[in-house]
Amino acid sequence: MELVPIGEAAHRLGMNTSALRYYEERGLVRPAERRNGRRMYGPDELRQLAFVQVMQRLGMGLDVAAAVLEQPSDQWRSLLREQMxxxxxxIARATAARGFLQHAIDCPxxxxxxxxxHLIETLDRQLRHTTADSATSTP
Structure with a gap:
């Protein structure tokens, strides 16, 4: 694949050129070269940009994406394990919330x-748990 200018790279990724400049400023990706002052991106740089984009869509910060792109594998793998x-x-909390809310919706x-x-029992159990926690906590 040939090198593409910043505008084409941004278009392929569905991003603004300002985002690519920002990623460069943050050290996430650097253009393969500059031609007449224009940033040019090759396949490796486009993949890095796509990776950053995927990480952000997954709800991860740029610091996590940067770690994967820049840090030794034992460091970024540890960071990704923490994220997982x-x-x-x-996921567990969302699953419990969905079940709780679905029961409330389905309840006649x-x-x-x-x-x-069912909800009264669940709420009473929560109250007992909260009371036990407050009795054992120290001010």
Whole structure:
């Protein structure tokens, strides 16, 4: 693949040229070369930009993307493991939330917090757990 100017690179990625300049400023990617002062990107640089874009869509910060692109593999792998653990926790919480909310939606009671036996039991269990936590915590 030939080198493409910044405008073409931005177009291929569906980004603004200002984003590519910002990524360069942050040290995430550098143009393969400059021709008459214009930034030119090759396949490697385009892949790096696509990687940054994917990482951002996944909710990861530029610092994580930079780590994968720049740090030794044991460091960035450790960082990605931490990110994966955070996502696993988020998935578990979202799954629990979905189940809780779906039960409230499906419950025939007009006031599920007052009338639904399942939700009342769940909320009472939460109250017992909260009370136990507050009794054992130190000010």
């Amino acid at each position: 653990a955070a996502f696993e926790l988020l 009671a007009h006031h599920p917090v007052r009338q639904c036996p």
